Amino acid sequence: MGVFDFIKDVGEKLFGASEAEAAPADKIKAEIEKHGLDAKDLNVSVEGDTVKITGAAPSNEIREKIILAAGNTLGVAKVDDQLKVDAPGADAKFYTVKKGDNLSKIAEAQYGKASRYNDIFEANKPMLKHPDKIYPGQVLRIPA
Structure with a gap:
């Protein structure tokens, strides 16, 4: 858990996103799900250029991929990772x-x-x- 920094003026352009503001939470959640990254009770919220993610990931690898899928989108400068991990492993x-x-x-x-x-x-x-x-x-x- 923690806050991860991203470069907000690059990344996947989702509907409703701009360099000034991240896409709506439902679009970011759909991007995560599009990649098949499954987390129990996944919740995504957006405040300005920060995305907060809560829920439970099955592994640390999936947790990290969820963070990257959310953070590598246009308009996102930070991802506040509040995901719990069912089977912890080494951090990449x-x-x-x-x-x-x-x-x-x-x-x-x-x-x-x-x-x-x-x-x-x-x-x-x-x-x-x-x-x-x-x-x-x-x-x-x-x-x-």
């Missing part, structure tokens, strides 16, 4: 993509091996559809 690191980055470059910096780019890609599915489709400002999970 979050990494903000910079201009010129690709998954191989990130893997080299994080793991010392560019060939581990697929570990990062797999850790960010279903939000990532292709390893080459990342953008500056996007936040990714970097598993341990």
